[in-house]
Amino acid sequence: MEDIKTFSLSRHSRLFSLSDNSRDYLFVQAVDHPYLEEPYRAESYAIAFLKEGGIHLRAGLIGYAVDAPSIIALGPSVIRSFRKRSDLMKMDILFFKDTFLLERYASLFFQLKHNFFENSDLHVLPLKDHYIARFKRIFELIDLTKSVANYHQDDIVRSYIFALIYEIDAYYRQYSSNSQTALKTHPLFSKFSVLLAKNYMHERKLEFYARHLYVTSKHLSSAIKKQTGKSAVEWINQSITLEAKVLLQNRTLTVSQISNMFNFSDQSVFGKFFKANAGLSPIEYRNKF
Structure with missing residues (x-):
């Protein structure tokens, strides 16, 4: 990108x-x-x-x-x-x-x-x-x-x-x-991780990942939680938040442009999402730099 x-x-x-x-x-x-x-x-x-x-x-x-x-x-x-x-x-x-x-x-x-x-x-x-x-x-x-x-x-x-x-x-x-890698010990999480890495920029709904892994949303969420201590939704949200932090360090991009890159309906929805997961608004995070 x-x-x-x-x-x-x-x-x-x-x-x-x-x-x-x-x-x-x-x-x-x-x-x-x-x-x-x-x-x-x-x-x-x-x-x-x-x-x-x-x-x-x-x-x-x-x-x-x-x-x-x-x-x-x-x-x-x-x-x-x-x-x-x-x-x-x-x-x-x-x-x-x-x-x-x-x-x-x-x-x-x-x-x-x-x-x-x-x-x-x-x-x-x-x-x-x-x-x-x-x-x-x-x-x-x-x-x-x-x-x-x-x-x-x-x-x-x-x-x-x-x-x-x-x-x-x-x-x-x-x-x-x-060695015990995640692929050996948690095969569902490994498949979920690969799918998440390819799609988190434009898909943040749990149903999307469950459907592509041929399991129910409830099963995916509980299995990932049991395997890693974090739910599938937490992994999705943290992936988006981490990427957003990197993007916000680029001042040539507006917050609205970054919001669009993640397919949020508007900048305010993205702002609420980011603050809920990062503890700061996008502008507050950007001003740290």
Whole structure:
């Protein structure tokens, strides 16, 4: 959606007090992460290696209490926010655009084959065994490559990104049989989540989701509540509210335009909905920025 505001690489550079090198990737060694508690999207992919301490991550509607050592993988479409979890925090982060990664790669669907960038079940990878040393070594090599001028620097960094993606994929293939994802434990919620992700911008009625999942509204609501602690309607409302928060940060959009994007009958109905779910009116939320 072209109207959704995203964090550019330049903005990430300023956020971490780095000079803007105008490249399609950015390597950051964060000692004290700037905790962005308001939701946002980024124009780039991100792979982060949490080396020490912890951080609170919210990706979409899912919250993670992330402790080191862990890998975090986020795609551009993922709405994310961060909160402080511990006083100690050391994390290496690699931001990169798909144009940079695929510049010399034939397949335009490479990232789609590795869905941990977009799958809410797979954003956080707690590391174990020899994988800790493997990821640590790759990030050390990236740091070494960035610290010394080299004609092939971009190509070398690109190769390390591919290595990271393959290592993450290998890790999941090795350990996925022992992990309990939402798909395995709550198949109805998993199907509901996929349907919700595709339709929340224009459908907020419970009946729509129940009909497409071939269950009654009552069954869907009670099953989702039992599985997750939140009703299906709460998931729908929170998805809309989260998206609305991101859109409201774009001042080129009027509240009326945002209301229309969600198919509300008028701006006042959207305003009441947003305040009931966010605790602030759309204008009050926008004025926070």
